[in-house]
Amino acid sequence: MSTSSPATIEDVARIAQVSIATVSRAIHTPEKVANSTRLKVNQAIAITGYTTNAMARSLRLGRSNMILVVAPDIGDPNFSNILVGLENEARSHGYGILIGHTQNDPQRGLEYLKFLNSNQAAGLILFTGILPFGHQSMTARLPPSVGVFEPVYNGGIPYVGVDDIEGARKAVDLLVAEGHRKIAFIGDSRTRLAYSRRRQGYDAGLDAAGVPAHERIILEGDGTIESGRLALEQLFMRDTLPSAFMCVNDQTAIGVMIGLRARGYDIPADFSVTGFDDVPQATFMTPSLTTIRQPRTAIGKAAMALLLELLSGAEPPDDEILLTPDLIVRNSVSGPARRFLKR
Amino acid sequence: MSTSSPATIEDVARIAQVSIATVSRAIHTPEKVANSTRLKVNQAIAITGYTTNAMARSLRLGRSNMILVVAPDIGDPNFSNILVGLENEARSHGYGILIGHTQNDPQRGLEYLKFLNSNQAAGLILFTGILPFGHQSMTARLPPSVGVFEPVYNGGIPYVGVDDIEGARKAVDLLVAEGHRKIAFIGDSRTRLAYSRRRQGYDAGLDAAGVPAHERIILEGDGTIESGRLALEQLFMRDTLPSAFMCVNDQTAIGVMIGLRARGYDIPADFSVTGFDDVPQATFMTPSLTTIRQPRTAIGKAAMALLLELLSGAEPPDDEILLTPDLIVRNSVSGPARRFLKR
DNA sequence: ATGATCTGTGTAAAGGTTTACATCATCTCC
DNA sequence: GGAGATGATGTAAACCTTTACACAGATCAT
Numbered sequence: 001m002s003t004s005s006p007a008t009i010e011d012v013a014r015i016a017q018v019s020i021a022t023v024s025r026a027i028h029t030p031e032k033v034a035n036s037t038r039l040k041v042n043q044a045i046a047i048t049g050y051t052t053n054a055m056a057r058s059l060r061l062g063r064s065n066m067i068l069v070v071a072p073d074i075g076d077p078n079f080s081n082i083l084v085g086l087e088n089e090a091r092s093h094g095y096g097i098l099i100g101h102t103q104n105d106p107q108r109g110l111e112y113l114k115f116l117n118s119n120q121a122a123g124l125i126l127f128t129g130i131l132p133f134g135h136q137s138m139t140a141r142l143p144p145s146v147g148v149f150e151p152v153y154n155g156g157i158p159y160v161g162v163d164d165i166e167g168a169r170k171a172v173d174l175l176v177a178e179g180h181r182k183i184a185f186i187g188d189s190r191t192r193l194a195y196s197r198r199r200q201g202y203d204a205g206l207d208a209a210g211v212p213a214h215e216r217i218i219l220e221g222d223g224t225i226e227s228g229r230l231a232l233e234q235l236f237m238r239d240t241l242p243s244a245f246m247c248v249n250d251q252t253a254i255g256v257m258i259g260l261r262a263r264g265y266d267i268p269a270d271f272s273v274t275g276f277d278d279v280p281q282a283t284f285m286t287p288s289l290t291t292i293r294q295p296r297t298a299i300g301k302a303a304m305a306l307l308l309e310l311l312s313g314a315e316p317p318d319d320e321i322l323l324t325p326d327l328i329v330r331n332s333v334s335g336p337a338r339r340f341l342k343r
Numbered sequence: 344m345s346t347s348s349p350a351t352i353e354d355v356a357r358i359a360q361v362s363i364a365t366v367s368r369a370i371h372t373p374e375k376v377a378n379s380t381r382l383k384v385n386q387a388i389a390i391t392g393y394t395t396n397a398m399a400r401s402l403r404l405g406r407s408n409m410i411l412v413v414a415p416d417i418g419d420p421n422f423s424n425i426l427v428g429l430e431n432e433a434r435s436h437g438y439g440i441l442i443g444h445t446q447n448d449p450q451r452g453l454e455y456l457k458f459l460n461s462n463q464a465a466g467l468i469l470f471t472g473i474l475p476f477g478h479q480s481m482t483a484r485l486p487p488s489v490g491v492f493e494p495v496y497n498g499g500i501p502y503v504g505v506d507d508i509e510g511a512r513k514a515v516d517l518l519v520a521e522g523h524r525k526i527a528f529i530g531d532s533r534t535r536l537a538y539s540r541r542r543q544g545y546d547a548g549l550d551a552a553g554v555p556a557h558e559r560i561i562l563e564g565d566g567t568i569e570s571g572r573l574a575l576e577q578l579f580m581r582d583t584l585p586s587a588f589m590c591v592n593d594q595t596a597i598g599v600m601i602g603l604r605a606r607g608y609d610i611p612a613d614f615s616v617t618g619f620d621d622v623p624q625a626t627f628m629t630p631s632l633t634t635i636r637q638p639r640t641a642i643g644k645a646a647m648a649l650l651l652e653l654l655s656g657a658e659p660p661d662d663e664i665l666l667t668p669d670l671i672v673r674n675s676v677s678g679p680a681r682r683f684l685k686r
Numbered sequence: 687a688t689g690a691t692c693t694g695t696g697t698a699a700a701g702g703t704t705t706a707c708a709t710c711a712t713c714t715c716c
Numbered sequence: 717g718g719a720g721a722t723g724a725t726g727t728a729a730a731c732c733t734t735t736a737c738a739c740a741g742a743t744c745a746t
Contacts, residue, residue, distance in 0.1 A: 006460060006484075008702060019726045024704060034724060054461040055407065056702035059398040059731050062348075066441070066463075074430065075423040077623070083417050087444060091451075096458060098409070099440050101430060108434075115439060117349060118397040120409075254627065280420070284597065286629035351732060362696045367734060377694060399732030402701055462702095692743075703731085713722075 007048035016044035027052070063122050066098045067307065070112055071127035074101040077250075077279040078296060079127060082149055085300020086125060093308055095122075106134030116143060123307045129192050131155045144310035148303040149294075151193040151320065158310075159320040160303035164194050167292040167325035168201025171246055171274045174290070174327060176209045179335045180244040180272060183211075186231045186256060187221035187248025195223070195248050198276060202246060217242050221252055228255020236263070243271065243336035250275035250282050250291055257285065257332070268334040278328055287331035295323050350391035359387035370395070406465050409441045410650065413455055414470035417444040420593075420622040421639060422470060425492055428643020429468060436651055438465075449477030459486060466650045472535050474498045487653035491646040492637070494536040494663065501653075502663040503646035507537050510635040510668035511544025514589055514617045517633070517670060519552045522678045523587040523615060526554075529574045529599060530564035530591025538566070538591050541619060545589055560585050564595055571598020579606070586614065586679035593618035593625050593634055600628065600675070611677040621671055630674035638666050 013020040018037060026033045026041040033041070044050075058064040067090055071079050087097050098121055100112040109132030115121055124145040126132070130153045147159040175183050185202045189195040199218070206216055217240060221227035228247060232255070235241060247253035253275035260271055267273055267287055275282060275291035282289040302321060310316060356363040361380060369376045369384040376384070387393075401407040410433055414422050430440050441464055443455040452475030458464055467488040469475070473496045490502040518526050528545045532538040542561070549559055560583060564570035571590060575598070578584060590596035596618035603614055610616055610630055618625060618634035625632040645664055653659060 006462070010702080020703080021705075021727080022725060025725090028704080032724080037724080049460075051457055051460040053402070053702050054458075054463045055398050055402040056731090057704080059396070059402050059701095059733090060703045060705090062731070064398065074426050080418045080423055083442075084444065087417065087442065091443070091454065096441050096443075096463065099426075099430065099442055100434070101427065111434065114394055115397075117392075117394040119349075120397045120439065281624050281627050284624050285627055352734095353732080363733080364697080364735075365695060368695090371734080375694080380694080396732050399701090400734080402703090402731090403733045403735090405701070688746085690743100690745085693741085695739085695741105697736105697738080699734100699736090701733090704729100706729090707727085709724105709726075711722105711724085714720085716717100716719095 006053075007050040008053070009050070011048050012041065012044045012050045015047060016040040058119070062119070064120055065094055066096050066121045067123045067125060067304070068098045068100060068112060068115060068121035069125040069127065070100045070102060070109070070132055072102050072104045072132070074099065076127075077281065078149060078277055078294065081296035082127070082300040082303075085297040085302075086148075086304045087300075088297075089301045089304035089308070095308070102128065102132045104132075106132065109133045123311050125303060125307060126152055126157065129153055129194065131157075144307060146303045146307045146310070148299060149194075149296075153191065153193055158306060158316045160299055160306055161194070161320070161322065162292075162294050162299065162325045163322040164197035164325075165201040165204065166322075167276060168198040168246070169205050170201075170325070170327040171276065171290075171292055172202050172205025172209075174329070174333060175244045175246060175272060175274065176205060178244075178272065178333060180242075180340075181209070181211050182215065182217070182242040182336075182340060183244045183246050184217035184219065184235065184242035185246050185248070186219050186228060187223055187252045188218050189220060189222065189248075192223070198248050221248060223249050223251055225251050225255040225258070228252035228257075229259040230255075232256050232259035241271075243340040244333070245271060245273045247273065247275050250277045250279045250289060253289055253291070253332075254281065254285065257289070268332050270337050272333040272336070274333060282328075282330070285332070290330045290333045291328050293326045293328045295325070298323055349396075350393040351396070352393070354391050355384065355387045355393045358390060359383040401462070405462070407463055408437055409439045409464045410466045410468060410647070411441045411443060411455060411458060411464035412468040412470065413443045413445060413452070413475055415445050415447045415475070417442065419470075420624065421492060421620055421637065424639035425470070425643040425646075428640040428645075429491075429647045430643075431640075432644045432647035432651070438651070445471065445475045447475075449475065452476045460484075466654050468646060468650060469495055469500065472496055472537065474500075487650060489646045489650045489653070491642060492537075492639075496534065496536055501649060501659045503642055503649055504537070504663070504665065505635075505637050505642065505668045506665040507540035507668075508544040508547065509665075510619060511541040511589070512548050513544075513668070513670040514619065514633075514635055515545050515548025515552075517672070517676060518587045518589060518615060518617065519548060521587075521615065521676060523585075523683075524552070524554050525558065525560070525585040525679075525683060526587045526589050527560035527562065527578065527585035528589050528591070529562050529571060530566055530595045531561050532563060532565065532591075535566075541591050564591060566592050566594055568594050568598040568601070571595035571600075572602040573598075575599050575602035586683040587676070588614060588616045590616065590618050593620045593622045593632060596632055596634070596675075597624065597628065600632070611675050613680050615676040615679070617676060625671075625673070628675075633673045633676045634671050636669045636671045638668070641666055 009020045013023045026038045102108040113133045126147045129150040145157050147157045151159045219231040278291045278293035352363045356366045369381045445451045456476045469490045472493040488500050490500045494502045562574040621634045621636035
């Protein structure tokens with residue numbers, strides 16, 4: 001209507017011929033306002049095109065309607081779908097999403113801590129496996145927070161994610177069912193909780209299959225493509241080859257597959273490979289990658305739902321919230337190559 | 344320090360024994376404050392751990408330090424890297440990023456319009472090819488805005504992206520140089536500016552190569568994998584096959600490649616394929632996809648830089664800001680199959 | 687010595703909301 | 717009919733900043 005500055009609650013009050021308090025009540029607690037008055041107010045709102053000034057509201061309430069989402073790398077193929085779940089859930093409750101990526105630099109994390117301190121975000125979603133605020137992490141007064149996708153190592157922060165142990169177990173079980181016994185685990189890590197849990201699933205599966213611990217092949221890795229390729233090279237140097245590679249995530253699996261192909265091997269005829277996550281690329285690899293699917297959107301939705309509960313005063317849950325991962329069978333797994341059957 | 348509510352400017356003033364006005368000035372216009380005073384204030388800030396309350400600041404200034412980024416689909420493989428560029432540039436200027444995804448639903452777009460009206464964002468980055476606010480788009484009073492990745496169809500909004508014509512031209516030129524003359528363009532669209540420009544590049548390239556207009560094969564498409572596969576099926580029905588497919592983007596190219604492989608053809612021996620964008624998958628396809636790379640991070644950075652200029656009062660540029668796309672040669676292109684040489 | 691200029695600081699208003707408290711009219715019950 | 721409860725609305729304070737304006741003291745030119 002007017003070309004000048006946006007309508008305030010006072011404009012509405014004037015047109016509806018009531019006080020600003022009544023307008024505010026008509027909006028937030030309509031049951032406390034007479035029907036006739038509410039009608040007038042609503043008309044006035046329609047006429048003016050009034051929208052509550054979020055800044056003023058947040059200032060008065062001492063709490064914003066923004067949620068800060070911090071990830072080490074926005075480009076992580078796992079991130080975007082989780083973000084979709086987070087965003088949908090937040091928006092449908094009137095919250096907005098603020099994003100930050102730290103690139104694993106504690107200095108950058110600190111800048112986002114400032115965001116929190118200056119009241120710009122009411123809650124925090126952590127995509128990172130650790131608190132990203134450097135040495136101030138401990139003393140920092142954090143708002144209600146929820147970790148997602150990867151449990152937070154150092155913070156006693158509620159976590160929503162997939163059951164890593166169960167997921168890994170499904171992958172080993174498939175390999176075992178196909179006849180594999182020499183299964184390498186690529187991407188072990190003591191500092192990344194998600195990874196060490198996947199390792200647990202691996203061990204549990206091989207325990208059940210009766211494969212003794214000394215026959216297991218474990219290689220470290222940080223979950224990058226490069227780490228997969230490197231681990232493979234180490235194995236070829238040592239000359240202790242498995243018949244199957246169970247990789248801690250899809251990136252690692254991609255690295256392993258690239259390495260195997262570079263050496264002229266066929267997957268799955270010569271070696272089987274499994275991943276974890278089911279990133280978009282997994283479908284398009286040749287062969288397509290058998291992996292464990294993270295229900296990413298659902299994780300995001302559940303995490304945000306939990307955070308919103310915390311914001312409205314609920315107690316943090318005692319346990320982690322673990323969703324069930326599905327085994328996605330594609331073409332990178334078959335029975336072991338003949339030379340492994342001989343033994 | 345204190346476990347209670349965060350320090351305000353008044354706490355700082357009390358400790359430094361000055362007025363709150365002086366504290367504010369010491370922070371924002373230090374040159375207007377005596378050295379000795381500034382020192383006291385800085386100490387007091389250190390003691391209290393004071394951070395400016397962004398809400399109060401924005402309210403007073405009538406302008407927030409948030410930029411709203413709206414995309415139809417956060418999961419778009421092109422999006423995340425652009426976001427990295429946007430975020431880095433914004434953060435280094437004290438701005439934060441608010442994100443919204445509309446899933447092409449004008450209703451959802453409207454909800455973000457409310458965000459803008461309520462002063463929560465000072466500026467707008469549009470990842471969409473059109474204004475996402477439905478029929479209110481025209482009357483809406485938008486804050487300074489910049490379109491990115493795809494020119495905005497209906498809004499006179501400054502645009503930062505890649506030179507689509509030049510990029511497409513590089514792709515055709517490669518195909519022509521390899522000896523192709525029958526080159527199909529898959530993914531034409533009159534409503535998507537980026538696509539029609541790529542078509543222009545295609546036409547320009549074939550003009551230069553002396554391929555008459557009636558020998559060109561043009562198929563519509565909306566840029567999804569499915570659209571690529573569908574277009575391919577149409578061609579096989581018509582039985583007017585080209586020797587090469589120049590696809591409007593990588594997704595389309597992936598669709599075409601899937602279709603060709605399903606029919607048992609070899610790429611590039613039987614058909615060459617090019618894409619556009621260089622999404623992460625492009626590397627991992629078999630064969631890997633020859634395509635045009637979008638400098639995504641650079642685009643994001645440039646777009647945000649422009650937006651920040653607009654926010655500080657600069658005039659919108661007369662022209663679009665176009666970055667140069669690079670041709671990325673991989674393995675999906677070779678000379679035409681023999682049967683095409685015969686004619 | 688007088689007035690003008692400059693420097694540094696304080697006072698107070700404004701920005702738009704929400705909400706405790708006060709007020710007033712109406713209704714209920716004896 | 718009057719006391720008290722109930723319901724609807726208004727008044728004003730508070731949230732925390734920034735900044736125009738006022739003021740005081742020092743410096744300078746005459």
